[in-house]
Amino acid sequence: MSWFTLAFFAVLILGGVIAGMLQRRGPLLLMFVLLCVSGLAAMMMGPGVLKSISIGAGILAAAAGISYMVRESLALLLPEGGARLIKTAPLTAVFGMLVIAVYILTAVFAPAIAPYGEAEVVGASFQPADETMLLGGDQLGRDLFSRLIFGARNTVGIALVTTAIAFVIGTLTGLIAASMGGWVDQILGRIVDTLLAIPQLIFALLLLTITGPSVRNLTLVIALLYAPLIFRLARAVAGGIVVMDYIEAARLRGERTWYVIMKEVLPNVTAPLAAEFGLRFCFVFLAISALSFLGLGIQPPTADWGSMVRENATLISFGAITPLIPAAAIALLTVAVNFVVDWMLHISSGLKE
Template structure:
């Protein structure tokens, strides 16, 4: 118990704040159906009703409860962003490890494909692909995951390249270990620190990308709630001095800052850097 308290005291205030906020978001996302009396699709009153006890954040442009939409928007966006980030890492990390371990002609081919994808402005490319293949949730996840996997590939390849030339990796090759063993037992365990940090950053970028696409009308589609689309649908309230459309925008900003606080702390801890 004392050891746990001592370890907790070593966590900087910014990282502790980030951990608390992330846990709060996760708990709210899990408990959303139990916390909301309405459905995210349900019309409960007139459009743009003011804040009342029945509707703590009023209603939106169609008369749906804003608090309910806010909670379901976080649940939808966080869930889709998490799945997309995992898929992006699975693609990018696997390709990066294979490129370094197998080498030969495969590495330059994969690298040139990644360079080509990264040379196109990402938001424009995502909008282009979604306008062609549609805006269903599986398509949204696949498009963002494939494009963001290029960043994961570059990091994995750079980190693994310095490990693949180490003596213990060469020793494993000489004793006849196959590529799978080299990737999973020799290289991957020694590059986990930068990959974990990149996972947090990549989640932020994916989360922001989904919100931006939804704001532009090509992300999570109605009637599903999403923080980006909530800002767009209710932006007219700002002209009347109502801050309700800014609440989902603030929720996006708070989550992004919190995750970055945690990532900064993890990088300092893993690399031994001191303030």
């Protein structure tokens, strides 16, 4: 048994003992789980796996430390109301907001950050990483690092626009159906039921095959597929509001239906719809990446993370992790958005720790 293995388990045991003495249940449970998982992994795959576990634990510890530092800094800089709110945020939510901010800055300033153009050929096919090409080259000799940066602008930007369109359509039709009721509600409900009965991926592939895989068609097709889900949520939430006394009072005053929807109903459904926006963004983001991976999404030479995985998938056979980098970028943003949405749902529900 190597000195590293002994030191690894000694640190875990010592950390658990200190957490127990300080009566910190969370860290104690974390040390115990990590000790059990590390022991099983070492027995099944050998002591060498402990180095990978230690690196992963170090990355998680660094992420937690940076998130804590950002939360405390924001608490000092923000006004009293914002500081009180950010102090209640868990480290996972702060980490999610930090990741989202990095993605937004990368997308906005992509031309200034990327060392080369989006479709510029600067090296040989599948050129290994060096000082000029940090992640190497793709199948055409384009810089993968530059395309990864431009992919943030294209993939995230198109997903954001698509989600916004789906939300405008789904929210308005859902509020109209709940507010007007009767035959309007029945017709819109049956249309939504028909669209939801069709498998989304198959329907998207069919429509894109017919219309062609352009950015405009991709945006409209994905928005059409996800608008019915938003319709059902908006209709369900608004259905419990339109029967309230203040809605009836607005109608007795002679207010029009559009006024009731925009001034009375919409402000009271904003919190659940905002949380749903984050969740739907994740699904739209993954759907666009999946369609690009299948060849019917964002078309070359436009950089896109889904198509980058497909174009460089052959490198996996040679032990390269390059195709996994855009996949990891997709996964990281999805996890970050879910962290923030989970915190938003906790706040909107009125639950306390």
